[in-house]
Amino acid sequence: MCYDVAIIGAGVVGALTARALSKYQLKTALLEAQNDVAMGATKANSAIVHAGFDALPGTLKAKFNVLGCEMMPKVCKDLSVPYKNNGSLVVAFSEEEMETVQKLYDRGIANGVPQLSILNKEELKALEPNLADNVCGALRAESAGIVCPYELTIAATENAVTNGAECIRNCKVEAIDFADGVFTLKTTAGDIQTKYVIDAAGVHSDDIARMIGDESVNIVVRRGEYFILDRAVGNMVSHTIFQCPTKMGKGILVSPTVDGNLLIGPTAEEIDDKDDVSTTLAGLHDVKVFSTKSCPAVSTRNAITSFSGNRAHPVTDDFILGPSKVNPQFIHASGIESPGLSSAPALGEYLAKVVVDAMGGVEEKEDFDGTRKEVFRFRHATDEERAAAIAKNPAYGRIICRCETVTEGEIIDAIRAPAGARDVDGVKRRTRAGMGRCQGGFCGSKVVEILARELGCPINEITKFGNGSNILFDKTK
Numbered sequence: 001m002c003y004d005v006a007i008i009g010a011g012v013v014g015a016l017t018a019r020a021l022s023k024y025q026l027k028t029a030l031l032e033a034q035n036d037v038a039m040g041a042t043k044a045n046s047a048i049v050h051a052g053f054d055a056l057p058g059t060l061k062a063k064f065n066v067l068g069c070e071m072m073p074k075v076c077k078d079l080s081v082p083y084k085n086n087g088s089l090v091v092a093f094s095e096e097e098m099e100t101v102q103k104l105y106d107r108g109i110a111n112g113v114p115q116l117s118i119l120n121k122e123e124l125k126a127l128e129p130n131l132a133d134n135v136c137g138a139l140r141a142e143s144a145g146i147v148c149p150y151e152l153t154i155a156a157t158e159n160a161v162t163n164g165a166e167c168i169r170n171c172k173v174e175a176i177d178f179a180d181g182v183f184t185l186k187t188t189a190g191d192i193q194t195k196y197v198i199d200a201a202g203v204h205s206d207d208i209a210r211m212i213g214d215e216s217v218n219i220v221v222r223r224g225e226y227f228i229l230d231r232a233v234g235n236m237v238s239h240t241i242f243q244c245p246t247k248m249g250k251g252i253l254v255s256p257t258v259d260g261n262l263l264i265g266p267t268a269e270e271i272d273d274k275d276d277v278s279t280t281l282a283g284l285h286d287v288k289v290f291s292t293k294s295c296p297a298v299s300t301r302n303a304i305t306s307f308s309g310n311r312a313h314p315v316t317d318d319f320i321l322g323p324s325k326v327n328p329q330f331i332h333a334s335g336i337e338s339p340g341l342s343s344a345p346a347l348g349e350y351l352a353k354v355v356v357d358a359m360g361g362v363e364e365k366e367d368f369d370g371t372r373k374e375v376f377r378f379r380h381a382t383d384e385e386r387a388a389a390i391a392k393n394p395a396y397g398r399i400i401c402r403c404e405t406v407t408e409g410e411i412i413d414a415i416r417a418p419a420g421a422r423d424v425d426g427v428k429r430r431t432r433a434g435m436g437r438c439q440g441g442f443c444g445s446k447v448v449e450i451l452a453r454e455l456g457c458p459i460n461e462i463t464k465f466g467n468g469s470n471i472l473f474d475k476t477k
C-alpha cells in the first residue's frame with residue numbers, strides 16, 4: 001500500500017498537520033521514531049502561546065505565531081485540551097531595557113499583535129505584586145496564553161487517528177529512496193511507500209532532508225533547562241513573566257502552567273548531541289539565579305522536578321517551510337524552534353494545504369469531526385459527576401495517583417484511547433499520574449501493573465518510555 005502523505009515526526013507540528021490532513025480523502029501516516037508521540041521538543045518547553053512580538057516583521061515566525069496564537073483557544077476547545085489566556089509581561093529592569101520594551105511593542109504592532117500596551121512600574125506592580133522592587137515597567141501582551149504542549153499533541157494525534165490517519169510509533173526513518181514518483185522510507189518498522197513526505201522531525205529534520213540529498217537545512221541544537229515547582233507554592237504570578245530577550249532567545253521566565261505549577265527556565269546552551277536532554281548543575285543554577293531576579297520569592301527548594309528540552313535552531317533563524325528544491329514532493333517543516341508551539345495550529349493547516357494544492361482536486365471528507373470527546377478528569381469533577389462516573393464504572397472510584405488524584409478508570413481510558421499510552425511516561429502525560437510531588441513514588445508500581453494488564457504483556461516488558469527503559473527485570477534469566 002502507498003500512502004498519499006507520510007509525516008516524519010509526531011511532535012506538535014506533525015500531529016496538528018496529521019489532523020489537518022485528516023479532513024481530506026487522503027491516506028495519511030504519522031511516523032514517530034519513539035514509543036510515543038510528543039517525545040521531542042514538544043514535551044519539554046515553556047508551554048507559552050506567545051503573542052507574536054518577538055519575531056522580526058516579515059518572517060515566517062512572525063506570521064505563523066500571530067495566526068497560531070489566534071487559533072489556539074478554539075483548537076484547544078475542540079480537542080478538549082486545557083488552555084489559559086493569562087497574558088504575558090516582558091519586564092524591564094533599567095531605562096535601557098525600557099527601550100527594548102518599546103522596540104518589542106513596535107515590532108508587535110508591525111506584526112499585527114492585538115492588545116499590546118506598555119506599563120509603568122506602578123501599573124506593573126499592581127498587576128503582579130510579587131515582582132522584584134527594581135522593575136521599571138513592562139510590555140503587556142494580553143493575547144498570550146499557556147497550554148499543555150504534550151496534551152495538545154496527544155489530542156491532535158487521537159483526533160487525526162479517529163478521522164482515519166494512521167499513527168505508527170517505533171518507526172524511525174533511516175533512509176529514503178525515490179523512484180517513479182514514490183518515496184520508499186526505510187524505517188525500523190519496515191519499508192513505507194508514500195507520494196509526499198512532510199519532514200517534521202525537529203532537531204533531526206536536517207538529517208532527514210539530507211536523506212533525499214537536500215543539504216539546505218542546518219539545525220543547531222540549543223538546550224533549555226527548567227525546574228517545575230510544587231503546586232503548593234500557589235499563584236506567585238498570574239502572567240507569564242519574561243525578561244528582556246538576548247541574542248540567545250527570550251531569557252529565563254517565570255510562568256504558571258495550566259496545571260497550577262510554577263515553571264522557571266529555560267537556559268540556552270548550544271550542544272553537539274542532538275538527543276542529550278540531561279540537566280546540569282550549571283544550567284539549573286542559572287535558572288535559580290535569573291528567575292529570582294524577576295520574582296525574588298521563587299525558591300528552588302519547592303522544585304519537584306527538573307528537565308530539559310532541545311531547540312531546533314535553524315542557522316537561517318527562521319522556520320523552513322514548503323517544498324524542497326531537490327524534490328517538490330518532499331515538504332520541509334524544519335527549524336521549528338520557538339514560537340513553534342504557538343504557531344503549530346497555523347503550521348498544520350498551512351502544511352496540509354501545501355500538499356492538497358500540489359495534489360490538486362483532493363476532496364474533503366463529509367464525516368470529518370474535528371472535536372474530541374471531553375476526557376473525564378476525576379480531580380476536576382463535581383461530587384455528582386464523580387458519583388455518576390463511579391456508578392457506571394467502579395474503576396473511577398479507585399485513586400491510583402494520590403498527588404494528582406488520578407483514578408484507575410482514567411488510566412485505563414488513556415491506554416485504550418486511539419494511539420493510547422504504552423508506557424509509564426505515556427500514562428503520566430495523558431493523565432498526570434506521577435506528575436505530582438512524589439513524582440510517581442507511590443503510584444508508579446500500580447501504573448506498571450495496569451499497563452501490563454491492559455496491554456496483555458508480562459510486567460517486565462513495561463517500560464518507562466520505550467527503547468529498553470524496562471522498569472522490572474527478571475534476574476533469573
Ligand SMILES: Cc1cc2nc3c(=O)[nH]c(=O)nc-3n(C[C@H](O)[C@H](O)[C@H](O)COP(=O)(O)OP(=O)(O)OC[C@H]3O[C@@H](n4cnc5c(N)ncnc54)[C@H](O)[C@@H]3O)c2cc1C
Nearest residue numbers: 009011013033040041042045046048173202224340341342
Ligand atoms: C527549551 C524550549 C522552550 C520552548 N518554549 C516554547 C514556548 O514557550 N512557546 C513556543 O511556542 N514554542 C516553544 N518552544 C518551541 C517548541 O517546543 C517547538 O517549536 C515545537 O515543540 C516543535 O515541534 P516539532 O513537532 O517541530 O518538533 P518535535 O517536538 O521535536 O518533534 C519531532 C519528532 O520527530 C521525531 N523524529 C526525529 N527523527 C525521526 C526519524 N528519523 N524518524 C521518525 N521520527 C523522528 C522525534 O522523535 C520527535 O518526536 C520551545 C522549545 C524548547 C526546546
